[in-house]
Amino acid sequence: MPKRADLSATYCPVGRSAELLGDRAVLLIVRDLFFGNRRFEFIAANTGLGPQLVSARLKLLESEGVVERRPYQERPVRYEYWLTDKGKDLFDVLYAMRGWAERWAYRDGETGGGPAMRYIHRACGTDVGTAVVCPGCGASLGYGDLKGEASPALKAEQVRRDRLQSPSRG
Amino acid sequence: MPKRADLSATYCPVGRSAELLGDRAVLLIVRDLFFGNRRFEFIAANTGLGPQLVSARLKLLESEGVVERRPYQERPVRYEYWLTDKGKDLFDVLYAMRGWAERWAYRDGETGGGPAMRYIHRACGTDVGTAVVCPGCGASLGYGDLKGEASPALKAEQVRRDRLQSPSRG
DNA sequence: CTTGTCACTATGATTATCATAGTTACTATC
DNA sequence: GATAGTAACTATGATAATCATAGTGACAAG
Known part of the structure; x- marks a missing residue:
């Protein structure tokens, strides 16, 4: 082009x-x-x-x-x-993209019931779903406030980086 | 490609x-x-x-x-x-992109002091800046809750669509 | 001195994008 | 009733971005 x-x-x-x-x-x-x-x-x-x-x-x-x-x-x-x-500071953008995809881009049951990627609010332990404000405690959510956990389906597809990222655990 | x-x-x-x-x-x-x-x-x-x-x-x-x-x-x-x-429902994504750009993509004074695009929370009239939660009333902000107002610089560059969009106001 | 690791660069085929011009189906004006 | 708009596209050819695959450089380990 x-x-x-x-x-x-x-x-x-x-x-x-x-x-x-x-x-x-x-x-x-x-x-x-x-x-x-x-x-x-x-x-x-x-x-x-x-x-x-x-x-x-x-x-x-x-x-x-x-x-x-x-x-x-x-x-x-x-x-x-x-x-x-x-x-x-791009976290908000990617988090919004993730939220949109969770709501619209999966067929029912494709990820085994839950979201493809679960986010937990570190401060209060609430599963935030796709919210930008914690449904548990009302705090606004930014980079560092959340702990992500990939679903089994997503985990399985990710490249294993255990070897290099934690060389001592071999 | x-x-x-x-x-x-x-x-x-x-x-x-x-x-x-x-x-x-x-x-x-x-x-x-x-x-x-x-x-x-x-x-x-x-x-x-x-x-x-x-x-x-x-x-x-x-x-x-x-x-x-x-x-x-x-x-x-x-x-x-x-x-x-x-x-x-893509509003959140574009709004996050806008927020990031407002914070990082302009030289000082480039838009004449304020943001390139100002957003006002309709419910309470607060200028929300780049927040996802209204700094005035604490409500979370989504599509429809906000009223956008382009800065003069941005307005000047937008294609005038007055003629076609409001044919009666000629 | 061969093999392995990691962060890249080089090459050639393919295709998306750009600028520009043209098409279709009408309405409005001369 | 021939010409000139208007709006939503499609066609064409040049150019550049992307892909798959292979190769390079700097070093370590066996």
């Missing part, structure tokens, strides 16, 4: 977000980073995206200040990708 | 949403529909997208049950596009 039109030259805030977030690869990578999946190879494996796409998008996200590259070892130098504050 | 990988075959709710929402054109079109911009030509003009893209995406959105096509006149038959309940 010809160079895609630059839509960031708008005053509309949705338009500005869309320039970055209107991209499957970006969304999936950011999702994985929220899940604690920080290594290049695992991001590529878990998202199903090719390495060039992952590489290109991580560079884009870094240049946008959403992601930060940090070496986690020398000899050989290897990098991990971490969300910055600007990146962590 | 080769046929893009189908990522909807996942149990991850963000992945399922991303299949539809990870697309600039989809986001911009849905935004315009929320703004009440329901005609093909105006959507194309206001989003800056070409007619083939708008056509293709509207068909996709219709097949996904997000958008509904309704004739607004016979002779010749002309259609408008309306959000279904499933489509209206």
Whole structure:
């Protein structure tokens, strides 16, 4: 395709977000980073995206200040990708996307009765469903307030990263 | 590019949403529909997208049950596009995107001091800023609870649809 | 000195997107 | 009644993004 039109030259805030977030690869990578999946190879494996796409998008996200590259070892130098504050602030967007999908994107019983991903309010232990305000205690819910638990179906499909993320538990 | 990988075959709710929402054109079109911009030509003009893209995406959105096509006149038959309940439920996602952009995507003073788009809680009149819970009365905020007001900068750039949307006020 | 790990880059085929122009089905004006 | 709108699209060709697959560089371990 010809160079895609630059839509960031708008005053509309949705338009500005869309320039970055209107991209499957970006969304999936950011999702994985929220899940604690920080290594290049695992991001590529878990998202199903090719390495060039992952590489290109991580560079884009870094240049946008959403992601930060940090070496986690020398000899050989290897990098991990971490969300910055600007990146962590995308939680609301992904959480809203998740809520919409839970309500509309599954056939009945597809996930075995419950949601594909359950969220528990850490402070009071309530299962929040797809709410943005805790139905138990009324607190508003942001990044860090929630503990996610994937359903068995979702867990089964996620790339196992036990080996690398917890090398001592082998 | 080769046929893009189908990522909807996942149990991850963000992945399922991303299949539809990870697309600039989809986001911009849905935004315009929320703004009440329901005609093909105006959507194309206001989003800056070409007619083939708008056509293709509207068909996709219709097949996904997000958008509904309704004739607004016979002779010749002309259609408008309306959000279904499933489509209206995307409000939270776009509102979260807007909030993120307001906080991160503008240089200081770019919009003349305030946000690019101001939202007022209809029930109590409070300017909600980028909150998901009204800072005035504590109610949670969804589609219909808010009244949006574009900043002068944003207004100036939007396609004027006064003529067609209110034909009587000429 | 061969194998393995991890973070990438290179290549070629395929397809989505863009800009521009054209089509269809009418109404309104000259 | 021929021409000029209007609105919702479709057709065409150029270009660039994406995919699958393979390869590279830097090092560690056996």
